[in-house]
Amino acid sequence: MAQLPKYYIVEAQALPEVFLKVAEAKWLLETGEVATVNDAARATGISRSAFYKYRDSISPFQNLMAGRILTFQLLLRDMTGLLSSILTIFAQFGANILTINQAIPTNGCASVTISAETSGISQGVEALMRELSQVDGVRKVEVLAG
Incomplete structure (x- = not known):
């Protein structure tokens, strides 16, 4: 990875x-x-x-720890139970999932967008992203909006 x-x-x-x-x-x-x-x-x-x-290197600063809703985009391999594992990580960090949108897998991968309330997360957003990216089958993790 x-x-x-x-x-x-x-x-x-x-x-x-x-x-x-x-x-x-x-x-x-x-x-x-x-x-x-x-x-x-x-x-x-x-x-x-x-x-x-x-374009992917510059974004306006936002205080990610101040009760913000963040939208994450993930590219996941088409593997049974992978989305469940991802959601478990969000729960372990204390993020409150608001929405989940998943595209139909093409070429063995699916794009998943997850919006979450992050004011209750136990560690930083970067730690959450790092943990998500280490899951087998996760190809890409990024914050789209917040």
């Missing part, structure tokens, strides 16, 4: 301008102010390639 990324809190003024513009472009897309990546890139003055290069 690939090593999980490390996260840092960095003041916006210390970031290169391209990261701030990518974050702004993502926000424009998420809010529907623009319809396409091309429109978002043009509106923020960056290239589409810069957007695609950095």
